Amino acid sequence: MLRRTKMSCYLKLAVGSLFVGILAGCGNIAEKDRSSYTAQSSLSKIMEEPVTLTNTENYTTEYFVTGATVKRLNISVEIDASYAQLSLMEGDRVLVDNLDVPKNGNHNLNVLVDFKTPGRHTLTFVRRSNDIVINKVNFEDVSDLVLPNFTNASKQYQLETEVSYKYGGPAIGDIDADGDYDYVLNNHNHVPTQLVTYNGDSPVKLERLFDYPLDFHGSSVGDYDNDGDLDILVAQGGANGTNPTSYILLENEDQTFTNVSPQAGILTPARGRSPRWVDMDLDGDLDVALFNAPTPLSKGPVQYFFKNNGNGTFSQQRVAGLENAPGERVLVTDFNHDGIDDFVVFSPITLWQGNGDFSYTDVTATKLPTHLQGKSGYYAATDIDVNNDGLLDLYFAGSKTHYQLSRKSIDFNPKTKRLDIRDDGEIGTTAVTFAAENAIKLADLDLTYRQYNDGFAIFLGQDKKRTVINAKGFMPEQRPMEMRTAPSELTINPNDAKGWPEERKINGLYIGYLGNNQWQAEWVRDRNIYWKVSFSLTGLQDVDYDWKPNNRNVQDVLLVNRKDFFVENTTDWNIPLGGNHWGVTRADFNNDGWQDLFLYRYGFLAERVADLMLLNNGKGRFETLMTHGAIAKADNGHGDMGQAFDFNNDGRVDLLNGSEEEGAWYLYKNQTEAKNNYLLIDVNYSPVENIDPYSATVTVETRSGNTYQKRVGSAGEVHSQSLMDIVHFGLGNDTHITSATIRWRNGEEVTLQSLTANKLYTTD
Numbered sequence: 001m002l003r004r005t006k007m008s009c010y011l012k013l014a015v016g017s018l019f020v021g022i023l024a025g026c027g028n029i030a031e032k033d034r035s036s037y038t039a040q041s042s043l044s045k046i047m048e049e050p051v052t053l054t055n056t057e058n059y060t061t062e063y064f065v066t067g068a069t070v071k072r073l074n075i076s077v078e079i080d081a082s083y084a085q086l087s088l089m090e091g092d093r094v095l096v097d098n099l100d101v102p103k104n105g106n107h108n109l110n111v112l113v114d115f116k117t118p119g120r121h122t123l124t125f126v127r128r129s130n131d132i133v134i135n136k137v138n139f140e141d142v143s144d145l146v147l148p149n150f151t152n153a154s155k156q157y158q159l160e161t162e163v164s165y166k167y168g169g170p171a172i173g174d175i176d177a178d179g180d181y182d183y184v185l186n187n188h189n190h191v192p193t194q195l196v197t198y199n200g201d202s203p204v205k206l207e208r209l210f211d212y213p214l215d216f217h218g219s220s221v222g223d224y225d226n227d228g229d230l231d232i233l234v235a236q237g238g239a240n241g242t243n244p245t246s247y248i249l250l251e252n253e254d255q256t257f258t259n260v261s262p263q264a265g266i267l268t269p270a271r272g273r274s275p276r277w278v279d280m281d282l283d284g285d286l287d288v289a290l291f292n293a294p295t296p297l298s299k300g301p302v303q304y305f306f307k308n309n310g311n312g313t314f315s316q317q318r319v320a321g322l323e324n325a326p327g328e329r330v331l332v333t334d335f336n337h338d339g340i341d342d343f344v345v346f347s348p349i350t351l352w353q354g355n356g357d358f359s360y361t362d363v364t365a366t367k368l369p370t371h372l373q374g375k376s377g378y379y380a381a382t383d384i385d386v387n388n389d390g391l392l393d394l395y396f397a398g399s400k401t402h403y404q405l406s407r408k409s410i411d412f413n414p415k416t417k418r419l420d421i422r423d424d425g426e427i428g429t430t431a432v433t434f435a436a437e438n439a440i441k442l443a444d445l446d447l448t449y450r451q452y453n454d455g456f457a458i459f460l461g462q463d464k465k466r467t468v469i470n471a472k473g474f475m476p477e478q479r480p481m482e483m484r485t486a487p488s489e490l491t492i493n494p495n496d497a498k499g500w501p502e503e504r505k506i507n508g509l510y511i512g513y514l515g516n517n518q519w520q521a522e523w524v525r526d527r528n529i530y531w532k533v534s535f536s537l538t539g540l541q542d543v544d545y546d547w548k549p550n551n552r553n554v555q556d557v558l559l560v561n562r563k564d565f566f567v568e569n570t571t572d573w574n575i576p577l578g579g580n581h582w583g584v585t586r587a588d589f590n591n592d593g594w595q596d597l598f599l600y601r602y603g604f605l606a607e608r609v610a611d612l613m614l615l616n617n618g619k620g621r622f623e624t625l626m627t628h629g630a631i632a633k634a635d636n637g638h639g640d641m642g643q644a645f646d647f648n649n650d651g652r653v654d655l656l657n658g659s660e661e662e663g664a665w666y667l668y669k670n671q672t673e674a675k676n677n678y679l680l681i682d683v684n685y686s687p688v689e690n691i692d693p694y695s696a697t698v699t700v701e702t703r704s705g706n707t708y709q710k711r712v713g714s715a716g717e718v719h720s721q722s723l724m725d726i727v728h729f730g731l732g733n734d735t736h737i738t739s740a741t742i743r744w745r746n747g748e749e750v751t752l753q754s755l756t757a758n759k760l761y762t763t764d
Helices: none
Strands: 011-014 017-020 051-053 059-065 069-078 085-089 093-101 103-112 119-128 132-141 150-152 171-173 182-185 196-199 205-208 216-222 229-238 248-253 256-259 271-278 287-293 303-310 314-317 329-333 344-347 350-354 360-362 378-384 395-396 407-412 418-425 426-434 442-449 458-461 466-469 489-493 507-513 518-525 532-538 542-544 559-562 567-570 581-587 596-601 612-616 620-623 638-645 652-658 665-670 677-682 697-702 707-711 726-732 736-743 749-756 760-761
Touching: 051 119, 069 085, 093 103, 103 314, 150 287, 171 216, 287 329, 329 378, 344 378, 360 697, 378 581, 378 596, 395 581, 395 596, 418 426, 418 442, 418 518, 426 665, 518 532, 581 652, 677 697, 677 736, 697 726, 707 726
Parallel strands: 103 620, 216 271, 458 507, 581 638, 677 760
Antiparallel strands: 011 017, 051 132, 059 119, 069 103, 069 132, 085 093, 085 119, 150 665, 171 182, 182 196, 196 205, 216 229, 229 248, 229 271, 248 256, 271 287, 287 303, 303 314, 329 344, 344 350, 350 360, 378 395, 395 559, 407 418, 418 532, 426 518, 426 542, 442 489, 442 532, 458 466, 507 518, 559 567, 581 596, 596 612, 596 638, 612 620, 638 652, 652 665, 677 726, 697 707, 697 736, 736 749
16 A cells, blocks of 8 residues: 655764765755765665655655765665656756656666766656655665766757658668768658768768658668678568568669669568568578568468579578568577577567578577567567677567557656547547646647548537547548648637537547536547547646556566577666667677667657666676766657667767657767777678678687677667678777687688777778
8 A cells, every 4th residue: 555654854873984865854954064974875774764756746855965976776666556657856857767667566676876966966756657655765876887978969960850750770881881880761651761871070961762752661781782882672561461562672883772673583572571681591692581570361471581693683582480480570690609690580589590501490499488488579679798708698678569559558747737648549438537727738639540531520518519620640642621721739628618428429539528627538439440549638637547558568688698598687687677668779888898788768658758778887787877868858759769889980889869750860979988998890891702791700809808709780670780890899998909800701700910999990
């Protein structure tokens, strides 16, 4: 049972030292007394009694920071609802941004807090979604971890893109072969796929690869014709399976891109999702793997494969087992460390070990933990060597898709007085009651088209006064005529909506004022009319409903590679609880020699929240950081997917992030203080057989005895594949590199010796 109490002042006295915790409700302690305290916040007891955070009650207190200004907040909480979120504020500054409490019960949470300055800080704990009881709080000093710091450099480099739906992240590669990275931006259906070319420290060049919008999905970059520049493979959808289409292969000739799919022989229609370049038969050239969504009437293979004939054409091949693997997302990796590419297909997760002869063996039963076999809910993945043992571990981001979210999702922000609803458009009725003292405003109506053309009106009060507002979710030709000139929002006064109708059968949104500041709303669907019905109401004081809301929390999973099998170490490595993470990418963001993670959070229905950076402390644990700066606060979209890469070759890994639905693309520049060292190795084509860099491995050994290994490819995958062949290594305090050995997938090797840190070396 939740208890609401007032926290009391607590001051703990110990022999030989004094401890200062949070000073709550006690007034100010004289500065002359405070200065005499030796604060040891890692041992300080913060509170004596639990405190309850409610819709109307936050908790504000004072905390005196001594020692390290970066601390780990450890907090024990309890909820008796499906989920909640907890924030920590200092004035308008967000220290912790909606930390997820994923389910009913007691939970121990932790997150890094960067106070930046010592001394007195006024802190406010705030909850969202449901009440939270805070049982215990304490801060621990964190003094041996460099916190990465990013700034939004999109305007600086003129990367200013339209608001668009995204599709599983960008594809990164040196597309113009000038020694730095370019990228393909994958939008969905309103903005065609875009190419961004970077040339030194000047603004980027942004162009559309197509003159018209189509149902575009993922992309991949690779040099299939071995002419030294990267070609682009783009997936198209299939109109929900009713009109399957072929992938588009864009041949790159001096930055002129030509659709050569017909003459190349890639013509098989599909519900395209995830194209991949893979040397499936180890003959030196890149073959094609196409991972798709099944069509409703499909009786043949779901996944398609094409062998590179070496003359600019491809021949379709059957691959037993793999061609019927469920899942439309895939990670290309080498999980058994034999130099042959493997596939991790999801969701559900299946593991396919490459044999080097265009065949693959399903090793799911022997390598994947039993409790994960057949389990869905993971829609992004990356390979990462968390413990620097040379074996690639796997991280899976857990989430719910658009369609899964469009079922009874609800957010209410008491600060802005805004209610957001996202429900499915399938047959049924859903209702809420709410309190509002004055007029309310209806806006952001979104009705995702599903071949239904009879409209969705607003009915006010007992008399069901009919009105119409314009809605999103339609292509121009699909939008009902009466919506086309209607306003996009509606202000509703209590007198406009008096009473509640007994009969509510016509499709639409019913809103009624019941008196005494009480209102009711109900949305009615008499058949499957839309893929989604969503809207917002503002001006509300409180909201109530009697249905079970959609809990968007899905637990991420970390699998540590034990060579012959994977073991789940999610808890041991302190992976955050819950969340709804649409993407994951990895890099050593602070150059300390340990690979970190960046998680893209979906957030609220109409509010962006900070994405999560998981910093590898080198001691078998990740620390969660929210105040990294890689966030566009004014963006109204959702975390989708991105890639970590060093776009300007300065040795600090940057981020290219996509913000889904109501968001744009953003380039975040890493400006972390250079306390640690780095090394960049530009892996070119092999010196003898001219093998492209895909799947090459780079092994670095330092004079101090450290060994690091990385593989050329993506830094995380959903629907797209990157070729990041300028390989970045964080070195920590190491300054001298004994050797860097590059091994291409055909076995060729080149070793560079006696290298100096903080430089870029090439294999030419």
